[in-house]
Amino acid sequence: MxxxxxxxxxxxxxxxxxxxxxxxxxxxxxxxxxxxxxxxGLLLLVLALVFVAVDLLPGSAVKSALGRDATAEQIAAREHALGLDRALPIRFATWIKGLLTGDLGTTVRGTPITDILAAKFPNTLLLGGLALVVTTAAAIAGGAVWAMRPRGVAARVLSPATTMVIAVPEFVIATVLVFAFSLGTGWFPAVTITDAAGAPADASMLVLPVLALAIPQSGWNIRVTRAALAEASLAPHVHAAELDGLARRHILLRHILPLALPTIATSLATSVGMLLGGALVVETIFNYPGIGSVLAGSVADRDAVLVASVVALTGAAITLVLLAADLLRAWSVKGRP
Known part of the structure; x- marks a missing residue:
């Protein structure tokens, strides 16, 4: 013993x-x-701020939904049916209680919010997921080339190019893509047309929105990947592998990349929030049938419940991805010698 x-x-x-x-x-x-x-707790605070911000917008949500011909009695009856005549804290607490049970309520137009999100959110997940795949591939490939040949031609191109795309917002990139590949060459459509199920009718309609989202995040993640690989290459066992005469590519894949992977994963997880946030602008430009158009319409209608539901859903998705990245980093650090 x-x-x-x-x-x-x-x-x-x-x-x-x-x-x-x-x-x-x-x-x-x-x-x-x-x-x-x-x-x-942070998500709860954001949702409370969303409720307050939408409530402070000028105009009446019910009057906007019923139209100009609605009488005062009709507006008052609809506000009472939706609970909009109650105090804001009470409305928020009631909505939070329903959120915990899966009941998100209805919009000011009477449509169940769950049905709206179930129809639109998968399209946004598809768009964001494809953009994340493109970003991941570009980050690993670009970062690896830059790290392996820090003074090569690719490095001299990537250094200014990544800085430039990081500084350019998504709507500018989307506009340039439309002019270059839709209006200029006609290779890809500039507007998304939906099929009977509400999804993009053709895969080609996803190309430009995905690129508009992925290009800015690729620039940032390429730089993060390059820095993480450069730091991992200083590890003692990497130096020993170099002395043993192993091929540079083998050393990169078997010894350097596993050490840098947690940092890369954390950066990509952070990009998920940026991708979902940028989807609001990109979906509007390309008329994409996602959650961004729902959020834009709900803000115009002053529908605080729908806005908060969209924020809660996207916030939960981002939180899960960030939590997975935190667990990967914690597991990696604990497993190191």
Whole structure:
């Protein structure tokens, strides 16, 4: 049996391996719960601010929904049916209670919010997912080439190019893409046409929106990947592999990339929020049938419940991705020697 020397000089049995593993899992579980609670609290604060901001907008949501010919009695009846005649804190608390049970309520026009999100959010996830795949591929490929040949032609091109695309907003890139590849060459359509199911009718309609979202995030992530690979290449075992005469590509894939992967994953996870945020502008430009058009319409209608529902859904998706990146980083750090 393993033993250890206590402070009093007596010999006592060492803790069992199972107990040590149990304590480690408990510690990780506590950290995960703390991160989830922190981000849930932040999301709750954002939702409260959304309710307040939409409520402060001029005009009447119900009057906008019913039209100009609506009488005062009709407006008052609809506001009472929707609960809009109650105090803002009460409305917010009621909506939060429904959110926890999966009941998001209805819009000011009487449409169930769950039906709207179920129809539109998958399209946004498709657009954002494809943009994330393109961003990931560009980040790893560009960062690896830059790190392997820091003074090569590719590095001299990537250095200014990534800085430029980071500084240019999505709507500018989307406009340039439309002029170059739609109006100029006619290769891809500039407007998204939907099929009977409400999805893009053709895959070619996804190309320009995906590129408009992916290009700015690719510039940032290429620079992060290059820095992470350069830092990982300084590890002692990487130097030993170089002395052994292993091929540079083998060293990159087997020894450098695994060390840099947590940093790269964290950067890509952060980009998820930027991709979903940029989708609002990009979807509007390309008339894409996603959650961005829903959010734009709900703000115009002063529909606080619908705006908050969109924010809650996208916030939950971003939180899950960031949590997965945090767990990957924690696991990687704990597993290092």
């Amino acid at each position: 393993a033993v250890e020397l206590s402070e009093t000089g007596t010999v006592t049995p060492a803790p069992a391996a199972a107990a040590v593993v149990s304590r480690r899992f408990t510690t990780v579980g506590t950290r995960v719960a703390a991160v989830i609670a922190q981000r849930a």
